[in-house]
Amino acid sequence: MNCEQFKDKILDFLYEEISEEERAEAVLHLKACSSCNAEVNEFKLVRGDLAEWGDPAARDFSITVPYPSPLRFFKQWLIPEHWSMRNVMALAIASALLLLVAFSVLGTEVEFSKNGFAFRADLLRRSDSRRSNIADLRPAAVTPASLPLPSPVSTLEPVKSDILREVTRMIQESENRQEQLVKSEEIRLVNQLTSGYRTQVADLTRQFNDKHKLDYVAVYDNLEQQRLADLQQIRMAFSSLDARTSQQAKQTQQLVDLIQKVSYQPK
């Protein structure tokens, strides 16, 4: 490596962005060339000086990014940037016309009234006569006459009758089951009501007794006192009667004694 070649590689050598082979050649050249060696050393000194200028002191400051509103972002996403307002309007009008054509092809009916508007898109069938009232668009009732007539000769008749019989039997069973269920439910409800009635009567009786218990006690006390007073009067009456009876007996005895005395006197 000569001086000219080294000068081409001096920065790569200085900042170690050089292959091992080139680095080895550069080191060999530096050992031989004093001027190139001096230049490298001077650059190294400069690099050392540059390192003296450290990072600036950390300062707290916040970056405020003016984020767009969600609506604006949606608008940016929806409408390509290179589109002018004229393009947007043209697209809108074209879309509206396309919708109108589509509605007319699909047999769409729109009716306006006092209460609002009604919208109907019939995708499968176009009505021959336009109906004035959307409420009349209910499906027609299915009548036997409207049903398709069976073919005169049908191999499915026996199967149909079997199915009909089976279905009838199932319906009958289901009805029986339901009737039993209704009955059992009725019994259960009656029992429940009776039980409830009894409980209510007992409750009412208990409440009534509790309420009038004091009245019963007072009446019983009055009756007891009255009974004792009556007994006392009866006892007094019997005592008085006994006294009078004793006196009468005594008088009777005296009379009897007198009569005996008179009767047994010797003549």
Place this chain on the structure above:
Amino acid sequence: MVTDEALVERTVRGDTHAYDELVVRWQRVIYNLVYRMLGKEHEAEEVCQDAFTAAYLNLKNFRREAKFSSWLYRIAINLSTSHLRKRQRTAWESLDEMREKGTMADLEAVQWNVGPRPSIEDHAIEQDRARRVRSAMDQLHPECRIVLILKEYHGLTFKEIAEVLNVPISTVKTRMYAGLSEMKKRLARDGLHEA
């Protein structure tokens, strides 16, 4: 760790939190770069703010073949360069005003390169050696200065610097060599080391 490119994709789809994460990730790096370019804290903060805003607004123009960091570096460098030009223009206008007023004696107070001059407080706080380096760097041509900054303080390879500046690698090396040579002269003139 989520890559910058994944965060960019999420941001493009409308996830602003993803961009907030990018800002947090690169805010200090970009501030350091801009500060070394401009030399004034409040101006560096303004340019840093403008850089992240511009990056967000132009994210859909970001081509995925380059790294997001390289693209962000380029935006910050372009804004810093514009800021330096504006500052230089303002200085020339004030110089014309002084000439018109006849106060040419004050011309000595004006530096022709219009680099940022540290305040008295900075003089007191900064190390003398660092101040001299910074002063010498301020007087470099911006093209050489930015290459030196990206190489010395951000550790980018010559290839990455070429990608950031959108110039050939040979141009990067030429500017680097010129910048180092100029710094060698200025630091020697300033007495920092022997020429």
